[in-house]
Every structure is written in structure tokens, then in C-alpha cells.
Amino acid sequence: MSSKILMKGNEAIAESAIRAGCQAYFGYPITPQTEVLEYMARRMPQLGRVFLQAESELAAINMLYGAACAGVRAMTSTSSPGFSLMQEGISYIACSMVPAVVVNVMRGGPGLGNIQPSQADYSQMTKGGGHGDYKVLTLAPSTIQELVDHVGLAFDLADEYRQVVFVIADGMLGQMMEPVELPEMRELRPPPAWALTGAKGRPKNIITSLYLNAPELERVNQELQAVYRRIEANEVRYDTYLLEDAEIAVVAYGTAARIARTAIRRAREAGIRVGLFRPITVYPFPYEALAEVAGRVQEMLVVEMSAGQMLEDVRMATCCRVPIRFFGKMGGVVPLPEDILVEIEALAQGKPALVAQEGA
Amino acid sequence: MVEAEKQERIVFSRPKALTDTTTHYCPGCIHGIVHRLIAEAIDELGIQDRTIGIAPVGCSVLAYHYFDVDFAEAAHGRAPAMATGLKRVQPDKIVFTYQGDGDLAAIGTNEIIHAVNRGENITTFFINNAIYGMTGGQMAPTTLPGQVTTSTPFGRDVRAAGYPLRVCELMATLAGAAYVVRRTAINPREIRRLKKAIITAFKVQMAGLGYSLVEVVSNCPTNWGMTPIESLEWIEKNMLPYYPLGDFKVAEGVENL
Known part of the structure; x- marks a missing residue:
């Protein structure tokens, strides 16, 4: 029999990620999502997994990019101004087709804005956000239970489509507490064949978002668009x-x-x-x-x-x-x-x- | 014929860790030498099947074509952060970044300082040729005072553009740095010394001693507007007085490797 426990949204995000098999978390403190970072700082080392507080959101997203290239489930979380900083890395991750999860606990903007709940990052999360033609599957929970479910789902969808997946939350969801039922702890999955794990007994793998030849980059874009059409056909919720x-x-x-x-x-x-x-x-x-x-x-x-x-x-x-x-x-x-x-x-x-x- | 073959002994060949490809580098550029030395080091240490490289943005952006090891291409300046992610989740792998002066010492200064300061067990090969080569010869953070570039057409005026950054001296102050040295490749003696440093840098990582960084004072015949030979002479005359060769940090335990 499963039981419900009372959990704060940000902590529920972290625990759900851990149970989904998140092997590496990189983050930077920013209100109102900092409890995700703090929770990960305690739990990840206990489990022998990677926690690292980055020097900036720019570094955090690129550490995530690196871990994702190694083929492990990995996540970062942030709030609006930090999310803006991550856009560079997200564009690279999208083009490189490596799975990753990013949670944005939105706050008031523009500029430094404030730390109260907001939904003003909708456009930069759903319309691309960084440079180039890409889009990111974005899940929008409205309860802490859904937050838990969506974080787990985000990892599965990221793997399935080899894409970065967002969870769009806000300061209200991050800070409030509700009873939740947590999923079972899942097994860690082995790295996929494309991962950068050392070219042992196989040809080398390359992960890049550079295609100097325009028709080649057009082909990569067409592949990406085909992924987005599949997402649009299968994942509308x-x-x-x-x-x-x-x-x-x-x-x-x-x-x-x-x-x-x-x-x-x-x-x-x-x-x-x-x-x-x-x-x-x-x-x-x-x-x-x-x-x-x-x-x-x-x-x-x-x-x-x-x-x-x-x-x-x-x-x-x-x-x-x-x-x-x-x-x-x-x-x-x-x-x-x-x-x-x-x-x-x-x-x-x-x-x-x-x-x-x-x-x- | 068979007898003759038996008597042949191969004394020089392409390292296994280099692919059989023509590079895009300009004639006389030192990148090719450094690539080869890194590949030789990988061969000699027997780490080809567990090495992962990270290419920068700049002239060596396509380095992943030339090394026969797993490779990622990073955003401009972010290679140390990406390397951190790759290494932290698989500490048994050998991870190196290959970065130029614009990439490491301008846009990526934050990432390199913090990666070194954390003592990440990764290795960085830093190619300092005092110019942005790929974009056509603009001022780099390491451009010398008075040096003419396309964005300092009257020479670098330090009152306006600040002073050239000495990366090794800066990194050597950080506790996480285990091995920080500056070398060049302007003659066979310096090339041999550079190769030794590259091998030591990898060994530092393999021993888990902390960050290793090898700076290579390099050239850019194309954007300096010189012949390759002239560019090597220019390094000796102008670059080395400002960027002295030497060992800036050799942590305890490195000597015994």
C-alpha cells in the first residue's frame, strides 16, 4: 500500500528526479527554487550520485550538457533570470540531441524582477527561447503531485525523443506543500550507444552542434523538425x-x-x-x-x-x-x-x- | 622482397589517436604539432579507449575530426563546465579540453577559473597565439600591448583595452591547480619539452591529483601576416618575454609521476 507524505514543491521535484534515476544534478542558488539545490546537495551524495553547485547558470547548463553527453539521466533547475542564462546551452543541447531535464520555477520579471510566482517565461520556454529553430517539450503541472509525476515523465520523454524536456513551474508550486505519493525508486539505466564513454571496442562517438556545410545543417534541422512533429502527434496532454x-x-x-x-x-x-x-x-x-x-x-x-x-x-x-x-x-x-x-x-x-x- | 620487409623497422608513423584526415589548419600553424603530441601521449599512455576530448569554439573547433577518441564540441568558453559534467559522472575516464585564448581567457574565464579552483581532475591544453584566428584576426585577451589586429588597428592601447592576461600565473594561484606550465613549440627542443608536459598533465589526471593545464605559446602566420618562420621568430622575440616559459604550479606528488 502506498502512502502519502506532505512535501514542499521544490523538494518534491528533487526527490522525484532521484527516483526517476537522475544520476547528476547541477544547479545554482536562485529563489524561489533553491530548495531543489539544497535537497539534492543532501540526497545525491548519500546515493553515490553527482551533485555540484555551479558557479553560474551558464556553467550549470553546460555541466548538464556534459553529463548528458555521457549518457546519464541528468537535471538542472532554476528560476527565470537563471533560465534566461541557460538559453545558450539549451540551444546546443537541443541541436546535439542529448536527453536532459530542466525545471524552471518561474518568478516575476523582467529584469531582476522579484521572487514571487509568475508565468511570464511561457514564450521563452515554448517557442524556442535560444537561437535557432528548436522547440522544447514543456510539461505544466498545477499540483505538487503533478509536479512529481511530470519530473519522472520528463526524464522518460527526454530519453524517448533524445531531447531536452522542460517542466514549467512557478514560485507558488515550488514553495507550497501538499500531500504527494512518490513513485518507486527506479533502476539506473545504462548509457545509450551514442554516449561519450570512451571508444572501447567501437568507433569513436562525436557529439556536436556544428555543421559548417549549409545543406548538412538543413538536414539536421529537418531531423529536429521531424522529432517535433512526432512530439506534436504523440505527446499533447x-x-x-x-x-x-x-x-x-x-x-x-x-x-x-x-x-x-x-x-x-x-x-x-x-x-x-x-x-x-x-x-x-x-x-x-x-x-x-x-x-x-x-x-x-x-x-x-x-x-x-x-x-x-x-x-x-x-x-x-x-x-x-x-x-x-x-x-x-x-x-x-x-x-x-x-x-x-x-x-x-x-x-x-x-x-x-x-x-x-x-x-x- | 620479403627479406627486405623483415629488415624494415617503422620509426615514424601517424599516432593511433589521430585520424587519417587532412586538417583545415593554415600552413605553419602550431595546432598541428600540438594535436600530434597529444595523440602521441594518448598512445604512449594507452588511454585511447577511455579518453574524451572537448573542442572549443575557434580555429580548433573541428578538433573532433582529427582525434580518434570520443569527442564533444562545446559552446564558446564552456568546455571546462562541459568537461566537469562528463568527468564527474565517469571519473574513470580521461577528459581533456582543447581551447584557444579567446575561448579560455575571454568568454570562458569564469568557467576555467572555477573548474581549476574546484580541482577537477581534467586536463586543459591552452593554445595562446594572441589573436582571434577564426574570425579573422581580432584582439584577443592575450594580444600584446601595441600589437596590431583588425580590432586594434592602431595597436593595442592598454589604457583603452586593458592588459594581456597571463593565464598560467593566474591559475597557479588557485588551490585546485595541480600542474600549470607554459611551453611553446618553436623548435625541436621546445617541442620535446612540450610533449613531456602533455604526458605529465595526463598523468596528473590519471593519478587524481587535480587540474592540469598546459599553455602553448603559439603562432598565427595568417593573421599575423608573416611567414611560418617569421612567426616563430616573433614568438621568441615578442611573446616569450611577456609569457615566460616555465612551471607555475607543480603540486606535491607530481614530481614522482
Whole structure:
């Protein structure tokens, strides 16, 4: 029989990675994800695995790149400004096709911003982010349990597609505690044949992202695009809540989605037919499923802790077939269920849908 | 015929750790010599099947084509961080980075300092030719005062561009450094001394003594605008007074290797 334990989000990320067979962790302290680093600092040496505090996020992502080239499961975690620094390495990792996992516990920006929860890194996580044509499979948990599940899943998907996989969390998920059921400790897997383990009894392996010949680099890009098409075909994930008979669909992910659920429950109590559409993968975005929802609801409300980054994907999915209202909080301000309820009620009362930056 | 073959003794051949490839290096460039010496060292130490190299960004970006060992290509300046990741997860392997002055002493200064300071058991071969060769001859962190490059067309003015960085002297101050030496390859005697240092550097790593770094004061006939011979003379006359050859850190235990 499995039992639940109370865990803080950041510690759950770390323990889940360990149980998924993460053999090396490289990180740099940055609030609000530092507990991942601290947890790893204690646990990894106990297990005879690699923990290293890097001198910067730039170094951390390149240490991760090195460990990934050795063919072990490896991870780093950071928060928004650190994630920006990692973009260089992520681009190299994507082109080199080595599996790796990066967790971003987002905080308010731009600039140094603050340490409160935010969802303002959506665009740089789902649209490429670094230089060149690449995309990164990005899982968006909205509970600590899902955070645990997604970290394990991220390692599996990274192996399957030989790509870096992101988990997009935020300061709320990182800092809050919830009861979770942890998975069993998994066996460490041996390094794959392409890994840099020394050319013993085989020709040498090379891992590079350099292709000076343009047609050759085009071919590599085509291979990458083929991987992304496979990811888009196979890995789209989303969840719905009270959406079957809904006239209004709230679209939100992560922390914004869990707050929206509370608002939706209250709106239902007031007789408003409203439900939730929650992307679980934000790349690949569930365009088709959301398009289907757009065909049967009268209005949509997009809620984000940003100025409206996922909003662009919702617009693409729905092709203007349904009016969309936007409610966003920025700079580390977390929306209250009451705020979202006001927006839902406004839609239900037939107020014209509009895109507003700071509520209606 | 058979008798003649029996009497033949091979005294010189391509090292096993080098591939049978034409390099892209300019005529007279010292990269080729250093590649060969590293490959000879790998052969002599019998570590070809457990050595992993990391190429930099710069003229030696394609080094992975020339060495017959597992190889990765790093982002500009990040080779020591990447090497750290590779080595930490497989400490039984021999990991080396091959970096130029722009890569190691400008964009990658942070990574090299911290990797050395942690005492990572990795080896770095640092090629210092006082110029950015691949991009066509711009000022490097090691460009000499007054030296003309495409980005110091009136000569390096130290009041504006600062002073050339002495990497070995800097690294020798770090506790994690086990073996830090500066060599060159301008004549057979120096080449022999360089090879000895390369072998020692690998042995330091194999013994787990800490970071080993061999700087090679090198040339760039193409971007210096000289013949190969002139470039070697220029090293002796201009580079070596600023970058003196020698052993800057030889930690306890290295002498006995």
C-alpha cells in the first residue's frame, strides 16, 4: 500500500528526479527554487550520485550538457533570470540531441524582477527561447503531485525523443506543500550507444552542434523538425474540469489553472455554466482539442500570471471563432479566485469580451 | 622482397589517436604539432579507449575530426563546465579540453577559473597565439600591448583595452591547480619539452591529483601576416618575454609521476 507524505514543491521535484534515476544534478542558488539545490546537495551524495553547485547558470547548463553527453539521466533547475542564462546551452543541447531535464520555477520579471510566482517565461520556454529553430517539450503541472509525476515523465520523454524536456513551474508550486505519493525508486539505466564513454571496442562517438556545410545543417534541422512533429502527434496532454455543458471555457495552466478551478466552482454554485480547459503540455500546445472546445462554447476567458503569452496560442487554436476575454496578473501578483470570478460573472452577464491587461 | 620487409623497422608513423584526415589548419600553424603530441601521449599512455576530448569554439573547433577518441564540441568558453559534467559522472575516464585564448581567457574565464579552483581532475591544453584566428584576426585577451589586429588597428592601447592576461600565473594561484606550465613549440627542443608536459598533465589526471593545464605559446602566420618562420621568430622575440616559459604550479606528488 502506498502512502502519502506532505512535501514542499521544490523538494518534491528533487526527490522525484532521484527516483526517476537522475544520476547528476547541477544547479545554482536562485529563489524561489533553491530548495531543489539544497535537497539534492543532501540526497545525491548519500546515493553515490553527482551533485555540484555551479558557479553560474551558464556553467550549470553546460555541466548538464556534459553529463548528458555521457549518457546519464541528468537535471538542472532554476528560476527565470537563471533560465534566461541557460538559453545558450539549451540551444546546443537541443541541436546535439542529448536527453536532459530542466525545471524552471518561474518568478516575476523582467529584469531582476522579484521572487514571487509568475508565468511570464511561457514564450521563452515554448517557442524556442535560444537561437535557432528548436522547440522544447514543456510539461505544466498545477499540483505538487503533478509536479512529481511530470519530473519522472520528463526524464522518460527526454530519453524517448533524445531531447531536452522542460517542466514549467512557478514560485507558488515550488514553495507550497501538499500531500504527494512518490513513485518507486527506479533502476539506473545504462548509457545509450551514442554516449561519450570512451571508444572501447567501437568507433569513436562525436557529439556536436556544428555543421559548417549549409545543406548538412538543413538536414539536421529537418531531423529536429521531424522529432517535433512526432512530439506534436504523440505527446499533447490537457485536462478539463466541468467543461461538458459549459458555455464559458476558462483556459489556464499551472498555478493560474488551480486558482481558476476555485473560481469555476463558485461560479457553478451561482448557476453559471463555466468549465476549465487546462493545457498540461504547453509545447506541444493542445490546439486541436481547444479548437473543438471553441466550437461548442460561447466565450472563453484566458487567465495567466503574465501579460498574455499563452493567449497567443489560444487565439491560434480558436481562429477567432469565439470571443476571448483575457485576465492577467503580472510582476509576481497572483490572482485571487474572487478576481477570476468577477471576470466569469462579467462574461455570463453578457458584457462584451475584450482583451484587458489588468483585469476588466 | 620479403627479406627486405623483415629488415624494415617503422620509426615514424601517424599516432593511433589521430585520424587519417587532412586538417583545415593554415600552413605553419602550431595546432598541428600540438594535436600530434597529444595523440602521441594518448598512445604512449594507452588511454585511447577511455579518453574524451572537448573542442572549443575557434580555429580548433573541428578538433573532433582529427582525434580518434570520443569527442564533444562545446559552446564558446564552456568546455571546462562541459568537461566537469562528463568527468564527474565517469571519473574513470580521461577528459581533456582543447581551447584557444579567446575561448579560455575571454568568454570562458569564469568557467576555467572555477573548474581549476574546484580541482577537477581534467586536463586543459591552452593554445595562446594572441589573436582571434577564426574570425579573422581580432584582439584577443592575450594580444600584446601595441600589437596590431583588425580590432586594434592602431595597436593595442592598454589604457583603452586593458592588459594581456597571463593565464598560467593566474591559475597557479588557485588551490585546485595541480600542474600549470607554459611551453611553446618553436623548435625541436621546445617541442620535446612540450610533449613531456602533455604526458605529465595526463598523468596528473590519471593519478587524481587535480587540474592540469598546459599553455602553448603559439603562432598565427595568417593573421599575423608573416611567414611560418617569421612567426616563430616573433614568438621568441615578442611573446616569450611577456609569457615566460616555465612551471607555475607543480603540486606535491607530481614530481614522482
